[in-house]
Amino acid sequence: MLKRTAWCLALVLLCAGNTFAQLPSIIEKDGRHALLVDGKPYLILGGQAHNSSGWPAMLPQVWQAAETMHLNTVEIPIYWEQIEALPGKFDFSLVDTLLTQARAHNVHLVLLWFATWKNGSNHYMPEWMKKDAAKYPNITGLNNKHIDSPSPHSKATLEADIKAFTAVMTYLKQVDTQHTILMVQVENESGSWDSMRDYSPTAQKLFEENVPQALLKPEVLKALSIPAGTKGTWQQVFGDRADEYFQAWSISSYIGQVAAAGKAVYPLPLYVNAALRDPLTNPHSNTYESGGPTDNVIPIWKVAAPAIDLLAPDIYLSGSERVLKVLELYDRPDNTLFVPEAGLVADNAKYMYEVIARGGIGFSPFGIDDNGHGSTPEELNKRLAPYAQEYAVLAPMMRELAQWAFEGKIKAVVEREDHAEQTIDLGAWQATIAFGSGRENTTKADVPPDGKVMIVQLSENKFMAIGTGCRITFHPTGENKDRAWQYLKVEEGSYDNGVFKPLRILNGDETDFGGPRFGNTPKVLQIEVIVR
Numbered sequence: 251m252l253k254r255t256a257w258c259l260a261l262v263l264l265c266a267g268n269t270f271a272q273l274p275s276i277i278e279k280d281g282r283h284a285l286l287v288d289g290k291p292y293l294i295l296g297g298q299a300h301n302s303s304g305w306p307a308m309l310p311q312v313w314q315a316a317e318t319m320h321l322n323t324v325e326i327p328i329y330w331e332q333i334e335a336l337p338g339k340f341d342f343s344l345v346d347t348l349l350t351q352a353r354a355h356n357v358h359l360v361l362l363w364f365a366t367w368k369n370g371s372n373h374y375m376p377e378w379m380k381k382d383a384a385k386y387p388n389i390t391g392l393n394n395k396h397i398d399s400p401s402p403h404s405k406a407t408l409e410a411d412i413k414a415f416t417a418v419m420t421y422l423k424q425v426d427t428q429h430t431i432l433m434v435q436v437e438n439e440s441g442s443w444d445s446m447r448d449y450s451p452t453a454q455k456l457f458e459e460n461v462p463q464a465l466l467k468p469e470v471l472k473a474l475s476i477p478a479g480t481k482g483t484w485q486q487v488f489g490d491r492a493d494e495y496f497q498a499w500s501i502s503s504y505i506g507q508v509a510a511a512g513k514a515v516y517p518l519p520l521y522v523n524a525a526l527r528d529p530l531t532n533p534h535s536n537t538y539e540s541g542g543p544t545d546n547v548i549p550i551w552k553v554a555a556p557a558i559d560l561l562a563p564d565i566y567l568s569g570s571e572r573v574l575k576v577l578e579l580y581d582r583p584d585n586t587l588f589v590p591e592a593g594l595v596a597d598n599a600k601y602m603y604e605v606i607a608r609g610g611i612g613f614s615p616f617g618i619d620d621n622g623h624g625s626t627p628e629e630l631n632k633r634l635a636p637y638a639q640e641y642a643v644l645a646p647m648m649r650e651l652a653q654w655a656f657e658g659k660i661k662a663v664v665e666r667e668d669h670a671e672q673t674i675d676l677g678a679w680q681a682t683i684a685f686g687s688g689r690e691n692t693t694k695a696d697v698p699p700d701g702k703v704m705i706v707q708l709s710e711n712k713f714m715a716i717g718t719g720c721r722i723t724f725h726p727t728g729e730n731k732d733r734a735w736q737y738l739k740v741e742e743g744s745y746d747n748g749v750f751k752p753l754r755i756l757n758g759d760e761t762d763f764g765g766p767r768f769g770n771t772p773k774v775l776q777i778e779v780i781v782r
């Protein structure tokens with residue numbers, strides 16, 4: 251009897267253990283994605299530290315910013331030059347410090363592996379590699395021009411990165427059984443500035459060979475706008491895009507091998523980030539970082555680097571048309587949308603709503619910590635405020651948002667530069683969103699275009715709306731199109747651990763003049779409408 255009880259207890263503990271120790275993973279259903287953390291959809295309300303802030307002396311500033319922002323996930327670099335300062339001798343003390351302190355501050359981590367590429371350069375390679383340029387070369391530009399970007403054709407560099415990244419992932423598996431670390435970014439904004447590709451003799455020989463079969467599959471050629479059946483050399487198949495596509499293939503194959511080696515020992519979600527090109531004009535590749543995961547070469551990266559779970563856009567472009575286009579291009583059935591970096595400016599916060607509505611798994615402004623500038627707490631608070639006020643509202647409902655986003659129940663609109671009214675179709679209802687003059691106490695001319703709203707469809711007639719800087723109103727559609735309607739109840743409230751807690755019922759002046767308004771700080775409204 252005792253034996254059976256002990257056996258049952260062991261089984262229960264084992265099951266509980268499995269539940270709590272589930273590896274973060276990305277799942278896909280009907281073209282939508284979710285990041286599962288502890289087995290449930292999770293939304294990264296993130297913040298990325300500055301490049302040189304992953305050192306113990308700088309971490310207090312990072313945690314202070316994290317707390318001020320109410321974020322749930324800190325993105326922070328780990329440095330090859332520090333981890334393997336001597337060849338083959340690995341030092342994971344910074345990883346230990348990050349884990350201990352992140353847990354003490356109750357946040358998750360996304361680690362950024364600054365290694366072969368950091369913004370297209372080799373600057374985070376260990377000194378012993380930088381000192382041996384013959385063994386770990388940079389690419390060669392046209393006319394033998396020196397280019398500050400590592401060669402993806404160097405076997406020695408690839409082997410060294412594979413060895414180091416595998417050691418990192420092996421260590422993470424060993425020390426992070428509670429899964430503080432959700433994902434790892436492999437390299438940072440890979441690609442090359444100042445040269446579309448490597449023109450070294452080794453690279454040139456490969457460039458003159460035939461395009462690999464894997465890229466000639468009809469679906470891949472179609473995605474690259476090349477007629478099916480085309481074959482031959484890079485130049486013959488890809489014409490004036492040959493240099494860039496060759497560079498993309500070379501870099502993605504390299505990073506794909508680094509990622510696959512790391513994933514084989516510890517299968518955490520892995521991603522790469524992109525320094526974007528203008529998504530509206532199909533610019534020439536000598537105007538942006540060539541070979542990185544820009545929108546036009548996503549199909550190449552998908553073929554060459556299957557161990558990379560997602561390609562992620564870093565949002566430093568401006569203009570709503572441009573940014574919304576980027577989000578559309580990276581939100582694909584075969585690519586989970588995630589914004590690991592966005593300029594820390596107030597205007598960018600609105601795009602987080604679009605990311606959530608598209609079923610994206612997270613958003614993170616870049617450079618949250620003070621970076622040793624000695625700002626006052628007031629200055630820091632002011633800088634972080636646009637995100638702090640969003641996260642304060644979204645964090646207590648993060649799990650619900652992530653689940654709704656995965657189920658496709660959220661729709662969003664963001665204010666355009668012309669403040670034009672927009673609509674959201676919600677089945678039996680259509681919502682009209684007025685910006686500009688919809689703001690409390692302002693007129694159309696004097697507001698920045700930073701309004702936004704996301705509407706969650708709770709049932710046919712019931713919605714949750716979260717937003718700022720706009721006014722919403724509803725109209726019945728379909729057979730009820732011409733019928734009278736009214737608000738049954740509009741409740742303003744907030745979430746507390748996943749439960750909506752109403753603060754008051756909005757009525758009278760707060761709903762009578764064209765529908766409920768959202769001011770400068772985010773509000774959560776539960777709205778029920780009826781036809782009469």
Ligand code: DGJ
Binds near residue numbers: 301439564616
């Ligand atoms: C994008 C890079 O990915 C970041 O590491 C950082 O260098 C920013 N640009 C610049 O602020």
